[in-house]
Structure formats: C-alpha cells, structure tokens
Amino acid sequence: MRIELPDLSQRQPMHESLIAIRWGDMDALGHVNNSVYLQYMDVARVDWLHKIGCPVDPRGFGPVVINAFCNFHRQFEYPGQVLLKMYAGESGRSSFETWVTMEKAEKPGEICASGGATIIWVDRQAQKSAPLPDWLRALLS
Secondary structure (H helix, E strand, O other), X not given: OOOXXXXXXXXXXXXXXXXXXXXXXXXXXXXXXXXXHHHHHXXXXXXXXXHOOOOOOOOOEEEEEEEEEEEEOOOOOOOOEEEEEEEEEEEOXXXXXXXXXXXXXXXXXXXXXXXXXXXXXXXXXXXXXXXXXXXXXXXXX
16 A cells, blocks of 8 residues: 655755665665665654754653655665655644655656655653644744
C-alpha cells in the first residue's frame, strides 16, 4: 500500500538537506537499504529543528515522531548524494504533519522516495502531549 502525499507542487520546502550516501548504507543487492531512507528523513528533521532553534531536549518539551512512512520509487546507490526537501502540513492542537521528498542530487526533480511523519509536541516529564508553542504554530502556518 502506498501512502499518498498531498500535492506539494505549490508549496515551498521549509527545509532542505543534502546527505552523502555512505558505502555502509547499501545492502547486499547494491542499493541503499530501505531502513536507511527513514534515517535520512530523521537527519533532515533534526537539522530543521536545530535550524529553527529547537534542539532536542530529553528533559523538557519537544517533538516526538509518532508514526513515519516511506514510499520507494527509484533506488539510491553509492556513490551519490540525496537531496531531501521537507514540507509541513496544517497543525493541530499538539501535532503536525511533515512530508519529505528525496531526489538524487545529480538528477534534480526526479523523486526517488517520498515519505512523512506525524510529529506530536510532548511534555517529556509528564509523558503527555502538550499544545504546540505559539512560535512553532506561527512558523508552520
């Protein structure tokens, strides 16, 4: 089953990351292992969080991924670079959606994978969801 992303053609990415494909990312079939695609999305998400001044703090309030998915369209191989473009969706009280497209840097516009994650804002001490902070809600809108 493929999970469809919304039409992103009219949206600007909120963040882009360029990640080098490492030899160790490959599997026995000579292409990047499927689990590594989720790691690439994680790197882009954490880069974005640092960029907006929201480093991951295990003691306070912050984001937690509650689900993630990836659709595979074309394979990545070593050597190469992956260009990840991250987009955000509408926010709820304590959550928001993110979507990511992945392209070969040397072939811009050719989507090799796409995916997303639902992010929830939590109070880590209480281990409960918390309302998104106003500054983050404004950034997402």
